Amino acid sequence: MSVQMPLFFTIFISFIFLSHGSTTAVEHQNNMEAANIGAIIDVNSRVGKEVKTAMEIAIQDFNEDSDNRKKLILHVRDSGRDPLQASWAANELIEKHQVKVILGMKTWQEAVLVADVGHRAQVPVISLATASITPPLTSVRWPFLVRMANNDSLQMRCVAALVSSYQWRRVITIYEDDAYGGDTGMITLLSEALRDVGSEIEYRLALPPFSSLSDPKVAIREELKELKSKHCRVFIVVLSSLSLASHLFAEAKQMGIMGKDSVWITTDTVTSLLDTTNTTVITSMQGVLGIKTYFPETSPLSRDFYVKFRRNFRSEYQEEDNFLPGIHALRAYDTISTVAQAMKTLTNNSTSKMLLENVLLSHFTGLSGKISFKGSELSHTPVFRLVNVVGKSYKELNFWSPEFGFSESLMDKGGKKSGDGDRTMGKLGVPMMNWPGGLQGVPKGQELRTGKxxxxxxxxxxxxxxxxxxxxxxxxxxxxxxxxxxxxxxxxxxxxxxxxxxxxxxxxxxxxxxxxxxxxxxxxxxxxxxxxxxxxxxxxxxxxxxxSGLSMIVPVKSEVTHNAWIFIKPFTTNMWLVTGAIFLYTMFMVWFLEHQSNPEFSGQWKNQLGNTLWFTFSTIFFAQGDRLHRNFTRVVIVVWLFVVLILNSSYTASLTSMLTLRLLEPTVTDIASLKKYNLPVGVDGYSFVKKYLVDVIKFKPENIKSFGKEDNIPGEFESHNIYAAFLEIPYARVFLSKYCNKYTTTDGTYRFGGxxxxxxxxxxxxxxxxxxxxxxxxxxxxxxxxxxxxSPSHKCSDETKTESLSLHTFWGLFLVTGGTSTFVFLLFLINLLRKPQKKPSSSDENLLNGTVELEEYSQNETIITSAPTASSIPVD
Known part of the structure; x- marks a missing residue:
């Protein structure tokens, strides 16, 4: 009982504290100041669904933070992608819900009309719309408007850089045109960016708004017929509607406009939604290049957001095929975070202008990157990523930034490139790119005209x-x-x-x-x-x-070879050394095999050495009859005679060629000699060579003569009007194929482009x-x-310098004779060891007995050969 009471008491006290804490949390929620926030989005579009989900997650994260003294309440209204409906929704949010700020508005037309309402009511408006062309006096006309996006001019510069990398000179733009101007502002920016890189827009195809099309397939097909007659095949799609873009690519593929030699480029408004499109749309976009705004995805905040987004989005929009967030969702979350941080220091008595000032002073890193403002719009310069649609998805290629252009990797914190930032798209490599129609190589971007x-x-x-x-x-x-x-x-x-x-x-x-x-x-x-x-x-x-290149042609002087030591030239040094080594090895084998049984190889060691040397050396010139006593020795000599035959024939042929060779030596060896002695040279009068000799090689102009036609060159040399002729490589090859016995090339060759x-x-x-x-x-x-x-002239002989014969040519021959001698030597030893034994016992005893008998046999042979014979009488 005494043990259970403390435990019960501890649980009771803990329950009291937890209850008190829970009550405190509830009271904290009830005591928080409520702040209404309005959002105007196209709730039926994919972008609108992502924005709505992201904003709700941001509101929830803020309200669950116990450090905050305010509670944010989000009121969402549908714009229907209609600027007038967006303006009506803004009035309703201000008058009915007294919202502190209005967020959203994907298009610039919606943003400016809502900004007019916000200006009259003194309510800040934060728009997610990009601005193609900022109207003059924007801050004066709409002082409460803040743009949570960058200007489209940087993206158009990225597109122009891609076009310039492949040197496509003309492009066709496809954009949406509605009563409010549609994407015409982006087309203007694109035209300016292309002009800066030497390209231009050849044709502009304006598609009607998707909402106005009763039958999109038929309407788009009629518009695309105009492109069939165009010469240009580089299409830049600037559409803000994914539905319109999906129908466009499907019809373009069916009509054959997305075949080989065509190029299709999409801007961020389409490319950023590739993760959310279905397989059918991706299939019709094979080979498309896209520009996509890059944002980091590795921070803890990003991972937490992705988990919440997939859970909430899947729960609310089960009809969608993909539950991953795009750049629009990330910016929507950052927009709520910006407003939430701006409200932290405000009270109920704070004015809307104070809220606006706090928003413009924001400086933090959000999901979409750094958040800071300059001139009522994001000041952070975006980085774009080039992607290529392949298979069921896309592969990411190079980055692009206005500071460094295309690069393989991002810049480090110090602003330096961590990769090869100077790498252009032209150097990206054709194998890494997939093009429409499965084209191998870079598309030309234009179609050949016929009939002209x-x-x-x-x-x-x-x-x-x-x-x-x-x-x-x-x-x-x-x-x-x-x-x-x-x-x-x-x-x-x-x-x-x-x-x-x-x-x-x-x-x-x-x-x-x-x-x-x-x-x-x-x-x-x-x-x-x-x-x-x-x-x-x-x-x-x-x-x-x-x-192509520059080659110097000079006459040659012919000389017959005269050299006292030419007889050693047929073989290289290594060849002579190895031949001598094989000769000595063969000589040793003959002596070892014959000296015990053949009287001519016995006697005093000087006689044995002399006879063996004489015998082996004489085999080079004539056969030796029956002077050999053992068959083992005859096998060695037969192989050696074959080797001698091959070496002798090769040596004779090589020496004969060297003795009869005519050497062609140039009369002038280098350009320096020509310049030093002011010798005149000849050039083709119609080519650029004369200017090159003067400007680059620094010849004096008065020393350069024009020889006119090809057949005039020999006469110019013979009359000493020129001492060298400078010809481009193809001309030099043709000339030498005709006069190969009289002229040659010398000195280095200067290369050109061909x-x-x-x-x-x-x-x-x-x-x-x-x-x-x-x-x-x-x-x-x-x-x-x-x-x-x-092809050479029939007058040209095939006289070339004869090279010395090397060991590389005969190593197999030497291997045969050396191997044969070694094999015979081993057989001879085995034959001695395998003589019949009196008492065969164990293997060890047999080996011992064989060794003893070998020694006795050697001693007997020594006694016999030491007896005086006619062959052992000294001859000196």
Missing amino acids: RMRIGVPANTSFEKFVKVEPNGSVSGFCIEVFKAAVEILNGKNPHSIIYDFKPFYDSYDDLVDQVINKRFDAVVGDVTILANRSKYVEFTQSYAE LGFAFPKGSPHAADFSEAILELSESGKLKDLENNLF
């Missing part, structure tokens, strides 16, 4: 006619022309009659020819035109179809021909054309 005849300029004044040759009757031929025709054949195979052309000869310099493309007198230039940096600024070059076709800036043909040239290269046809161009 292209004027193709070709150089008529060419030094090397194998590249381009213009006949008197106007016909054109040559390597460059063949490459062009082969590329056209590929393109017309994909799109029949897409390329129709006429060649137009041009009798002036190559730079002037390229200028004709810039001035649009020619649609393209086809010929041996070198891709240079200064030319690429004004024209669009294709993929290079031939390498030979390519030139098109006007922004022309889709450049990308088409680049793709065709790559196909020619991969199929081997381009190589065949090159072989025909650079």
Whole structure:
């Protein structure tokens, strides 16, 4: 009994304290000052549902905090996406519920009308709508309006940066246009951003409001028919309605507008809702690129919010397929947090203006990022994320910020890039990107036009006619022309009659020819035109179809080889050493196998060494008859004779080649010698080479001569008008294929961009021909054309420098003879050990007896061989 009383007393006291605490909590709730907050949202839209759920969670979190002296009460009204209905709802919230602040308003049109109501009633209005173009004197017209969003100009700059990265020059915009202007403000911002990067909007497709469409499928299909006739295939979708965007992509895919070579880009208003769309919509958006506002998701507050949001959203909106919150829900939560913190220091006597001032002084980190204001809108610069729709979802690619452009990772706290911030989208890599229609490679963004005849300029004044040759009757031929025709054949195979052309000869310099493309007198230039940096600024070059660079051609002097030690050149040093080692090894084997039974390999050690050495060495030149007594030795010698035969034949052939070789040595070895002695050099008068020699290599202009045609070069050398000729690599290869015995290249080669076709800036043909040239290269046809161009003349002999024979060539041969000798040696030892035994016992006794007999046999053989014989009489 004494034990139970303290326990009962403890429970009783605890119950009293808990009851008192509970009463205190209830009293605290009852004593809290109530503050009404109004929210105007489109409650039937996905965004509206997310905003409503997030606000309710924020209100609950605030009211459950025991440190707060106020209780927030949320009053939600439906705007129906109608600005007039939003304005009526604002009046009703102020007059009936005396709300302290009004939140929501997804569109700018709703925000400004509600702001007018708030201004008259002196009630702050915090809008979630982004502003494309901020009207002048906004703070004067709507002094109680605060924007919980950023200006759309940064997002449009991000879109323009993406377009610029792939050099798409023209785009088509698709936007929603209603009685209040719709998305026209964003289109204006986009147009300005594109102009800054050298691109432009070719066509603007305005779709009617989704709410006004009785049959969206038919209406959208009629609008999209206009796009079928357009040349541009880069579409930027600027829609604020997910329903309209869903129908748009479904119809575009069915009509074939989302095929290969097309590009579709969506802004944040659509991309931010990809997590909430169903599988059908995602399927029709395969390959779409999207710009999405980035927000962190790793803080404890975020994790707690996600749990509550999924639970509450699933409970209230069971018809939805996805229960994850988007950026709109996060901003709605942060909006309530901003108002709640601003109200903490206010009393019942505080004015609305004091509340507004506290809101604008906010500075904290919320779910959507940093919350602070400047000029009545968020001051924090957003970071955007590029995403690519793939499969049933999307994959996240690079980040974009106005400070650093595209980068693979976010910046650290110090403001420095934690990744390669200079990495552009062009460097992101084609394999990482999925495009509409499953295209492999970057889309051109434009469709080839058919039926128009292209004027193709070709150089008529060419030094090397194998590249381009213009006949008197106007016909054109040559390597460059063949490459062009082969590329056209590929393109017309994909799109029949897409390329129709006429060649137009041009009798002036190559730079002037390229200028004709810039001035649009020619649609393209086809010929041996070198891709240079200064030319690429004004024209669009294709993929290079031939390498290019500067090579120095000089005459050669011919000499016959005279060298007293040339007889050791056929073999390398390692080859001689290994041959000697194998020779000595074979000599040892012959002596070991023969010296006990063959009198010619016995006697004094000097005689044994001399005879063995003489025997082995003489096998190189003639056979040895029956001087060998053991079959083991004969096996070793047979293999050795085979090795000797191969080495002897190889040595003779290599030495013969070296003795008859004519060495071609250049008369001039480097550019420095030419400049030092002011020797004249020759160049093609129609190319850029002369200017390059003067500006880059620093030749004196008076020392540079023009040789005109290819056939004039030998005469210029013979008359000593020039001592070297500077030719581009393709020309040098053609020249040397004809005069390979008289001229050679020397010194280093200066590389250029290669030979390519030139098109006007922004022309889709450049990308088409680049793709065709790559196909020619991969199929081997381009190589065949090159072989025909650079095939050597029949006058050219195939004289090349003979290399010394190395160990790498004969290591297998040495392995055979060494291995054979070693194998025979082992067999010989085994044969001695396996002689018949008198008393076979255990294995250990057999081994011992065999060893004893081997020793006795060796002693007997020594006694026999020590007897004086004719072969053992000293000869010296």
